[in-house]
Amino acid sequence: MAVFSKLAERLQETFKKLRNKGKLTEKDVEQALREVRLALLEADVNYKVVKDFIGKIKERAVGEEILKSLTPAQQVIKIVNDELTQLMGGTQSKINLVSKPPTVIMLVGLQGAGKTTTAAKLANLLRKQGRRPLMVGADVYRPAAIKQLQVLGEQTGIPVFSLGEKQNPVDISLAAVEYARQGGYDVVTIDTAGRLHINEELMNELVQIKEKVKPHEILLVVDAMTGQDAVNVAKTFHERLGLDGVILTKLDGDTRGGAALSVKAVTGCPIKFVGMGEKVDALEPFYPDRMASRILG
Numbered sequence: 494m495a496v497f498s499k500l501a502e503r504l505q506e507t508f509k510k511l512r513n514k515g516k517l518t519e520k521d522v523e524q525a526l527r528e529v530r531l532a533l534l535e536a537d538v539n540y541k542v543v544k545d546f547i548g549k550i551k552e553r554a555v556g557e558e559i560l561k562s563l564t565p566a567q568q569v570i571k572i573v574n575d576e577l578t579q580l581m582g583g584t585q586s587k588i589n590l591v592s593k594p595p596t597v598i599m600l601v602g603l604q605g606a607g608k609t610t611t612a613a614k615l616a617n618l619l620r621k622q623g624r625r626p627l628m629v630g631a632d633v634y635r636p637a638a639i640k641q642l643q644v645l646g647e648q649t650g651i652p653v654f655s656l657g658e659k660q661n662p663v664d665i666s667l668a669a670v671e672y673a674r675q676g677g678y679d680v681v682t683i684d685t686a687g688r689l690h691i692n693e694e695l696m697n698e699l700v701q702i703k704e705k706v707k708p709h710e711i712l713l714v715v716d717a718m719t720g721q722d723a724v725n726v727a728k729t730f731h732e733r734l735g736l737d738g739v740i741l742t743k744l745d746g747d748t749r750g751g752a753a754l755s756v757k758a759v760t761g762c763p764i765k766f767v768g769m770g771e772k773v774d775a776l777e778p779f780y781p782d783r784m785a786s787r788i789l790g
């Protein structure tokens with residue numbers, strides 16, 4: 494599997510050496526942590542995140558108790574596993590479905606990140622969980638984004654609300670929420686407009702939607718393969734909009750893992766879902782503990 498494959502290979506090699514040693518000295522652990530540090534930097538994990546991460550592990554792993562234990566390598570690996578899990582947010586972070594429907598979820602992100610596809614994937618996942626979703630085409634900026642959402646709607650059998658590309662996104666969203674209320678839809682996913690780069694126009698438009706439509710969840714869709722760029726995008730969006738979470742797409746093609754490992758620590762925003770392919774069912778809830786185990790093998 495491509496996800497984190499390079500990082501996984503490097504870390505697994507380091508820990509294999511450690512296991513083969515039997516008894517460990519402080520030097521052995523330090524050497525292993527140097528290798529972990531390099532592997533994380535090569536995986537494009539944020540520099541400061543790596544520094545803090547290694548610091549925490551060192552503090553826990555070089556004590557007498559660990560080194561004198563019967564299975565020191567095992568214990569060190571367990572500490573790394575725990576800390577990796579914490580780094581990615583600790584526990585699974587769910588979306589907030591409100592008791593008085595419809596829950597309004599606003600999807601934001603740059604063009605090409607996978608926002609429109611993810612809107613359909615998320616609606617599809619929620620439907621599988623017994624919800625009645627309505628998808629809203631409010632990306633009036635990218636040509637054919639609304640058409641793309643309609644095609645996804647036909648594919649999944651999930652209704653799409655749109656008013657074309659001439660209306661403004663706030664009006665479209667408000668009308669959609671009203672339509673959902675009357676039609677008994679309990680989740681509304683709004684596909685907002687992206688841009689190629691972050692600019693004032695984009696941010697102002699999103700802030701307007703947030704203020705007028707008052708979504709319950711604002712989720713940022715970012716491309717995992719862009720590494721630290723994805724993290725910087727998340728930071729900027731969070732500062733302007735106050736995100737409730739991040740959806741990392743294209744994790745199926747991400748051999749490095751830098752974004753997945755840095756987003757939470759840098760922005761404070763949890764990763765809620767990950768995109769694992771182009772198909773409409775390729776969206777998974779994000780479980781930090783499972784991801785850590787996947788990396789450590």
Ligand code: GDP
Pocket residue numbers: 602603604605606607608609610611635638687741742743744745746767768769770771775
């Ligand atoms: P938008 O401009 O952000 O709305 O992006 P789109 O939804 O049109 O997606 C851009 C491209 O990324 C499309 O070709 C999608 O099929 C692809 N894509 C989206 N999510 C994933 C994913 O999780 N994995 C892979 N491999 N491709 C994805």
